[in-house]
Amino acid sequence: MVGSAFAEAGADLELVGIHKRFPGFTAIEDLDLRIPAGSFFALLGPSGCGKTTTLRLVAGLEQPTSGRILIGGKDVTDVKSFKRPVNTVFQSYALFPHMSVLENVAFGLRRRGISDPVGKAHEALQLVELDHLAARRPQQLSGGQQQRVALARAVVNRPALLLLDEPLGALDLKLRRQMQLELKSIQDDVGLTFLHVTHDQEEAMTMADTVAVMNKGAIEQMGAPEELYELPRTAFVANFLGQSNLFTGPVISSKGESMVVDISGVKIEVPKDRSQRHNGEVTIGVRPEKLSVHSEAPAKAAGVNVLGPGRVTDVSFSGVSTQYLVAVPGLGPITVFSQNMVFGPIANLGAEVWVSWTVDHGFGLADDPGDAPRFASDTNTATIATQTRNELLAEIGEG
Amino acid sequence: MAFAAFGSGGPGAAVDQAPRRRSWVALVLLLPGLAYLALFFLTPFVSLILTSLQTPVEFGDVGQFQQAFKIENYALVVQQYWPHFLRAFGYALAATFFALVISYPLAYFIGVKARPWPLIQALMLTLVIAPFFISFLLRTLAWKALMSDETPVVQALKALSIIPSDGHLTGTAFSVIFGLTYNFIPFMTLPLYTTLERLDTRYLEAGSDLYAAPATTFWRVTVPLSMPGVVSGTLLTFIPAAGDYINASASFLGSAQTQMVGNVIETNFLGLLDYPAASALSVLLMGIILLLVGLYVKRSGTEDLL
Structure with missing residues (x-):
C-alpha cells in the first residue's frame, strides 16, 4: 500500500455503511461518506458524537464493526494503520519526547526508507517556520510550536489523506486564528485531502470546503459552510x-x-x-x-x-x-x-x-x-x- | 545549598529574613537523615577502609591485626581472588540479562495490556511480590531440592542426554545464575512496571500512524520511553546480585567451583578471620560496582528522559 514515493496528490476517502459498536454503546451508526480528493473536509459535532472515532477508523487505529473504508478507491478496511497512506495530527500532538524535533519529523520518512530524510524534515520545518528549533526536544517548545511540529511531522510524509484531530483545541484564540490560516495555506500549497475533526463551528466554517455536522453517531447534514448556515435542515x-x-x-x-x-x-x-x-x-x-x-x-x-x-x-x-x-x-x-x-x-x-x-x-x-x-x-x-x-x-x- | 528559597528572589524586605530561617528549618529536618548516614554508613565505611590496610600482629593469634598502611593487601586479594571477581560480575550480568528478558514482557503485560482490568493488574502484581512472603533462604533451598539429582526433572534431562548421566544441576554455574535470576526478578519487574504503567499509548499510535510496524515501534518508541525503568531495574538486580553469597554458596545452589566474591568475603571474615583481606575485597567490590554503575548510567543518559 505504502510505496516509497510520496503521494502525487490527495486521494478520495470513502466510508461505506460504517458501524462501530463499543461494549455498551454504539459510536457510529450506518455512516456513509465520500470526501473528494484535494478537499478540506470538516467533521463537526459535540463531544461524543462519534467524530473522533470516525477519524480513528480512517487512520486504522480502530476497526469498524461493519462497513468498508476506501482510500483512493482501494479498500483499506483490513490494512494495518502503519500501512495506510494516511497521517494524523493528534489532538495531544503525541510528539515523541525522547527525540529531537528534527527526528520527530524525520521519523515517518526513515520508516519508509525515503532518501534524505533529514533534508526533507528540515524543509517541512521551514514550512511551519520552526527550522531554527530543530535540535530542541518537543517539551521545550510552546503549545503552538508543538502543534506546528506535529503538523510538519504529518505533512512531510505527503500522505494521500491528512487527518486532523482537533489539533487547535489547546491553543489560545489568537494563535488558533493564525494556525487556521496557516493550515489552510498549507493545504492549498500541498493539495492534500484534509479531514478535520472539530467541535468548534467557527473553525469548521472558516477552514473547510465541506462541513458535515455529526450528532449521535450519524451525519445530520453535510454541505458547504454557507449552505449549512443559511439553510439548516434540522x-x-x-x-x-x-x-x-x-x-x-x-x-x-x-x-x-x-x-x-x-x-x-x-x-x-x-x-x-x-x-x-x-x-x-x-x-x-x-x-x-x-x-x-x-x-x-x-x-x-x-x-x-x-x-x-x-x-x-x-x-x-x-x-x-x-x-x-x-x-x-x-x-x-x-x-x-x-x-x-x-x-x-x-x-x-x-x-x-x-x-x-x-x-x-x-x-x-x-x-x-x-x-x-x-x-x-x-x-x-x-x-x-x-x-x-x-x-x-x-x-x-x-x- | 540548593534550597528553593535562595533562588526565589521575590521582592520585598521580608525576603531578607525568610530564606535564612527556612534554610535553618531545612537543616534541622535533614539532621536525622544526616546523622543516620554518618553513623551507619560513613563510620563503618571508614572502619572498613582502615581494616583493609591492617597487618597481622607479629607472633599474635589468628585474627589479631594492628593498624598499618599495608596497601599490598589489595594486590594480594586481586592476585588470589580475581576469578571470583570475574565470576561475580559474569553471573550477575547473566542474571540481570535473564531477569530483564523475563520481566519486560511480564511488566508490559501488567502495565500496558492489562490496563482495562485493574483487578488482573493488582492480582498479577501481588503474584510478583508473593515470593517475598517466604524467606529467601527457604526458597533458595527449595530450588536446591527441586534441582537435586533424584528429581524427575533431572532424571528426564539425563534420559534425554541433555545433561550427562553423571552430571548434576546443583553446584553448576547454571543453577547459580538460575537462583540469582529467580531471586531478583521482582526487583526488575517492579521498576519496569512503574514506567510502563505510565507509558502513554498515544505515542504507540503515533508510531503506527508514521509507518512503523509494531516491532519498530517497540524498539524506537516503547523501549526508549521505558529506559528509566530498565536502568533502575537492572541496577536493582545487578548490584545485589554481584555481591550475593547465598545462591553461589555450596550449601545452596553453588559449589566450590562457583564461588563468587561474596563467598570469599564471607569465608575470610567468618572462617579464616583474615579481616584485612575481607575488607580489601569489600572495598574493591564496592569500587568496581560504583565504576560500572557510573559508566552505565552515564551511557544510558537517563537524565535526558522526561
Missing part, C-alpha cells in the same frame, strides 16, 4: 452552527412561493423551497442577525414577517453588534443580533419593540415538531455561561 444543525430562533405551528395556507404558518396566532411566511416540510405541524426558524428591531409597529409590507409588540428583556453590547432578547407574549424569547450602526443600543431594557425579517430569510426544518427537541433560547448570559462550562467539562472529560 434543529440540531440550526442551533449547533450558530444560533436560531425556532417557532412551531401548523401550516395553514399556501401563498404563491411561500407557505403560511400559524405561530400562536401570528401568520408567518416561509419560502416553500427553503422548507423541508410543507404541511401539518412544522418548525420554522430564522437567524438572529437577519432580524431587525423597530421601536414602532412597522407598516405591513409584502415579503416581510413581523412579530410583536414584545419587550426587551436583555441587552448585551459586544462591540460590532448588540444582542437583544425580546419576549413576545405567546412565543419564547427571540434573539436579535443588531449591527451597531448608530452609537450604542437602539432599544433599551424594557422597551416595547417589534421584530421583523424578510420572508426569504426564514427556513423550515425537517424535524417532526412532536419529537424535535425544544431548544430553550440560550441567549441570556447565565445560560451561555452554563453552556460554556458544560462544554469545557465535556472537553476535559474527553481528554
Whole structure:
C-alpha cells in the first residue's frame, strides 16, 4: 500500500455503511461518506458524537464493526494503520519526547526508507517556520510550536489523506486564528485531502470546503459552510452552527412561493423551497442577525414577517453588534443580533419593540415538531455561561 | 545549598529574613537523615577502609591485626581472588540479562495490556511480590531440592542426554545464575512496571500512524520511553546480585567451583578471620560496582528522559 514515493496528490476517502459498536454503546451508526480528493473536509459535532472515532477508523487505529473504508478507491478496511497512506495530527500532538524535533519529523520518512530524510524534515520545518528549533526536544517548545511540529511531522510524509484531530483545541484564540490560516495555506500549497475533526463551528466554517455536522453517531447534514448556515435542515444543525430562533405551528395556507404558518396566532411566511416540510405541524426558524428591531409597529409590507409588540428583556453590547432578547407574549424569547450602526443600543431594557425579517430569510426544518427537541433560547448570559462550562467539562472529560 | 528559597528572589524586605530561617528549618529536618548516614554508613565505611590496610600482629593469634598502611593487601586479594571477581560480575550480568528478558514482557503485560482490568493488574502484581512472603533462604533451598539429582526433572534431562548421566544441576554455574535470576526478578519487574504503567499509548499510535510496524515501534518508541525503568531495574538486580553469597554458596545452589566474591568475603571474615583481606575485597567490590554503575548510567543518559 505504502510505496516509497510520496503521494502525487490527495486521494478520495470513502466510508461505506460504517458501524462501530463499543461494549455498551454504539459510536457510529450506518455512516456513509465520500470526501473528494484535494478537499478540506470538516467533521463537526459535540463531544461524543462519534467524530473522533470516525477519524480513528480512517487512520486504522480502530476497526469498524461493519462497513468498508476506501482510500483512493482501494479498500483499506483490513490494512494495518502503519500501512495506510494516511497521517494524523493528534489532538495531544503525541510528539515523541525522547527525540529531537528534527527526528520527530524525520521519523515517518526513515520508516519508509525515503532518501534524505533529514533534508526533507528540515524543509517541512521551514514550512511551519520552526527550522531554527530543530535540535530542541518537543517539551521545550510552546503549545503552538508543538502543534506546528506535529503538523510538519504529518505533512512531510505527503500522505494521500491528512487527518486532523482537533489539533487547535489547546491553543489560545489568537494563535488558533493564525494556525487556521496557516493550515489552510498549507493545504492549498500541498493539495492534500484534509479531514478535520472539530467541535468548534467557527473553525469548521472558516477552514473547510465541506462541513458535515455529526450528532449521535450519524451525519445530520453535510454541505458547504454557507449552505449549512443559511439553510439548516434540522434543529440540531440550526442551533449547533450558530444560533436560531425556532417557532412551531401548523401550516395553514399556501401563498404563491411561500407557505403560511400559524405561530400562536401570528401568520408567518416561509419560502416553500427553503422548507423541508410543507404541511401539518412544522418548525420554522430564522437567524438572529437577519432580524431587525423597530421601536414602532412597522407598516405591513409584502415579503416581510413581523412579530410583536414584545419587550426587551436583555441587552448585551459586544462591540460590532448588540444582542437583544425580546419576549413576545405567546412565543419564547427571540434573539436579535443588531449591527451597531448608530452609537450604542437602539432599544433599551424594557422597551416595547417589534421584530421583523424578510420572508426569504426564514427556513423550515425537517424535524417532526412532536419529537424535535425544544431548544430553550440560550441567549441570556447565565445560560451561555452554563453552556460554556458544560462544554469545557465535556472537553476535559474527553481528554 | 540548593534550597528553593535562595533562588526565589521575590521582592520585598521580608525576603531578607525568610530564606535564612527556612534554610535553618531545612537543616534541622535533614539532621536525622544526616546523622543516620554518618553513623551507619560513613563510620563503618571508614572502619572498613582502615581494616583493609591492617597487618597481622607479629607472633599474635589468628585474627589479631594492628593498624598499618599495608596497601599490598589489595594486590594480594586481586592476585588470589580475581576469578571470583570475574565470576561475580559474569553471573550477575547473566542474571540481570535473564531477569530483564523475563520481566519486560511480564511488566508490559501488567502495565500496558492489562490496563482495562485493574483487578488482573493488582492480582498479577501481588503474584510478583508473593515470593517475598517466604524467606529467601527457604526458597533458595527449595530450588536446591527441586534441582537435586533424584528429581524427575533431572532424571528426564539425563534420559534425554541433555545433561550427562553423571552430571548434576546443583553446584553448576547454571543453577547459580538460575537462583540469582529467580531471586531478583521482582526487583526488575517492579521498576519496569512503574514506567510502563505510565507509558502513554498515544505515542504507540503515533508510531503506527508514521509507518512503523509494531516491532519498530517497540524498539524506537516503547523501549526508549521505558529506559528509566530498565536502568533502575537492572541496577536493582545487578548490584545485589554481584555481591550475593547465598545462591553461589555450596550449601545452596553453588559449589566450590562457583564461588563468587561474596563467598570469599564471607569465608575470610567468618572462617579464616583474615579481616584485612575481607575488607580489601569489600572495598574493591564496592569500587568496581560504583565504576560500572557510573559508566552505565552515564551511557544510558537517563537524565535526558522526561
